[in-house]
Amino acid sequence: MTLKELFAPFGLEAPPQAVRGITLDSRRVAPGFVFVAVPGVPLPHRQPLDGHAFIPEALARGAIAVVGERPLSLPVPYLRVEDARLVLALLARRFYGEPDTALTLLGVTGSKGKSTTASLLHHLLQAGGVGAALLSTVGLRLGDEKRPPVGHFTTPEAPEVYAFLREAADRGLKAAVLEVSSHALALKRVEGLSYRVGLFVSFYPDDHLDLHGTAENYFRAKALLVERSEVAVLHTALPHLEELKNRPHLLVGPGGEVRAEGVREEERGLRFRLQSPWGEGEAFLPLLGAYNADNALMAAGAALLLGLPLEGVLGGLATFPGVPGRMEVVRAHPFRVVIDFAHTGKSLEEALKTLRRTTRGRLLLVVGAAGERDQRRREDIGRVAARLADLTFFTEEDHRTEPLEEILRALAEAARREGGRFRLVPDRREAILQAVLEAREGDTVLLAGKGHESTLERGLEALPWNEREVAEEALRARGL
Template identity: 80%
Template sequence: MTLAELFAPFGLKAPPLEVRGIALDSRRVEEGFVFVAVPGIPLPHRKPLDGHDFIPEALKRGAIAVVGERALALPVPYLRVRDAREALAHLSRRLHGEPDRRLALLGVTGSKGKSTTASLLHHLLQAGGGGAALLSTLGLRLGEEARPPLGHFTTPEAPEVYAFLREAADRGLKAGVLEVSSHALALKRVEGLTFRIGVFVSFYPDDHLDFHGTPEAYFGAKALLVERAELAVLNAALPHLERLRARPHLLFGPGGEVWGEGLREEAGGLRFTLHTPWGSGEAFLPMLGAYNLENALAASAAALAHGLPLEGVLEGLATFRGVPGRMEVVQKEPFRVVIDFAHTGKSLEAALKTLRATTRGRLLLVVGAAGERDPRRREDIGRVAARLADKAFFTEEDHRTEDLGGILQALAQAAEREGGTYELVPDRKEAIFRALAEAQEGDTVLLAGKGHEHTLERGTLALPWDEKAVALEALRALGHLGQGPGPGKGGL
């Protein structure tokens, strides 16, 4: 596409230069790119950056045009807009040929469970033979081809979203499952997309208040997904349900049209009777944790509404291989080692309670709290760790530019108020080694907070990180490497 064609809907005449890409990060600009100068987001812990300050760098790197919100005179075509983020999304969509028109999009949002639900929904669509793409925190999938995630965001920026959807459509895939965060909705990373189905899995009002400010604003951001969907698949326990039910909808959970009965937690997973408007059947999901029933109901409801038969959904549930970094067992014996992404008080509580039920010995925990996030999260994590783990090793978890010592002290103070036992080990690798060295037969060691992530953020650096690889290294070094979960297995 040429620059003239790209800018035509905005009324700006431009030369017919070939556009090779769009970027809002000046470091990613290449020859032939359009640079969009986005104002930064004010947060309590830091001054925001402003893309307008990086226009000179973008021009040096070869930007052929600039989009921004200020009145500027530049040596290249300049499109001034009211909202640069909104323009970024619409320009990205236009550059990539409106790929969403060729795909049935299913979006998944929620405070907890959205990654698991999105991955399970993608698996159900794939098992049903339709061919689907997946964009999530855990990574990308084009059919069965897996790729690493695009950066540290749950939902990447608009240029990456639309480029991925374009590739999925060009490959002939019929559907796309997108895990959509509240940040992505508020920051217009998915602006312009219309979802065939929007799934709202869960809502915890105390999440992400450092960004959204109030529970009402946080809920409103998530509600944008279902407001843009042809059909909303909603947890019957959501607050403000009357607001969401104004659209065509399908409810799941107790009191909904799709619900589970007779849940039985077995060593290999969950068994329950799945009831739906399309019929009922006995279901098995090879994942532990009663909370995963909610994720299974959400994914099943969306798949059925999309047109999959009940038999196909039941077969797909039974063949799901779990989610990397979500209650992933690294070793079973002589003591169990589990990796989970739990990084809030509520998610950590659910993980610890699930593991406690099947732990013969002590329950040891390695956990931290992220920097540049709501400080109240540290209080919650510290209290839960003290109450539910026999011993916690408090360590780093993406402290970013915040003082790690201050974060660890906040965790320790919360744990002390609960009378918990803990150690402060600033280096995460050392904390994992110490916890595994202390573990004995029958114990469970939970490594919480990082899960699937491939970076560890220290200061302004994003260092390579692989929690599973570090755990296996420690087990080998300590001579404890025992029986694992088996090749390729996820869950418990």
């Protein structure tokens, strides 16, 4: 596509130069790129970066056009707009040839359970013969091909989203499952997309308030997915449910049209009877945690809406391989080591309560709290750890530019008020080693907060990290 073609709908006269890419990150600019200068997001803990300050760098790297919100005179074509984030998405969609129109899109949002539900739905589609892509926190899938996630976001920026959809369409896949965060909806990373089915899994009002400000704004951001979907799959526990039901929908969960009866937690997973308008049957899901029954119901409901047979859906649930970093069992004997992404008080509470039910001995916990995030998380995590774990090793978890000692101090103070037992071990690798060396037969060691993530952020550095490999290294040091 040429610059002239790209900018034609926006009324900007531009030469017919070939466009090689679009980005809001000046570091990614290469000759032939269009640079979109996006104002930064104001957050309580830091001053926002402003993309306009990086225009000189983008030009030096070979940008052939710039989009921004300020009156500027530049040596290349410049498109001034009111909303650079919106235009970034619209330009990306146009540049990649509107790939969403060639795919059945399924969007998944929620405070917790997004990644598992999206991965389950992708698995059900693949098992049912519907070639599907997956864009998720835990990684990308193009059919059966696996790729690492794009960056540190649940949903990447619009150019990466549309590039991924373009590749999925070019490969002949028929559907794409997108894990859609509230950040992505509020920051317009998925503008232009409409969904055949939109799944709203759960809502916890105390999350991501650093960006959204209020629980109401947070909910409204997530509700945008429902508004952009032909059919919504809604959990019956959602707040403001009546407002969400003003469009075609399927209710899932207690009292809903798709529900689980007689949920039984076993050592290998969950068993329950799935009830639905399409029939009923016995289901087995090889995941720990009764809450995963809800994730399975959400994915099953969407698959059934798309026309997959009930027998195939039940078979797909039974063969689900799990999600990296989500209740991932690294070792089962003589003590259990489990990795989970739980990084808020609520999710940590769910994880610890789940593991307690199947732990004969003590419950040991390694956990931290992220820097440059809502500081109330530290209080919540510290209190939950003190109440539900027998011994906690407070450690680092992406402290970024915040002093790690301040985060550890906040965790310790919250735990101390609850009377919990804990140790402060700043280095995460050392904390995991100490927990594994401490464990005895019948204990469970939960490594919480990092899950699938491939980096550990210290200061301005993003260091390579693999929680499973670190856990296995500690087990070898133990002689296991």
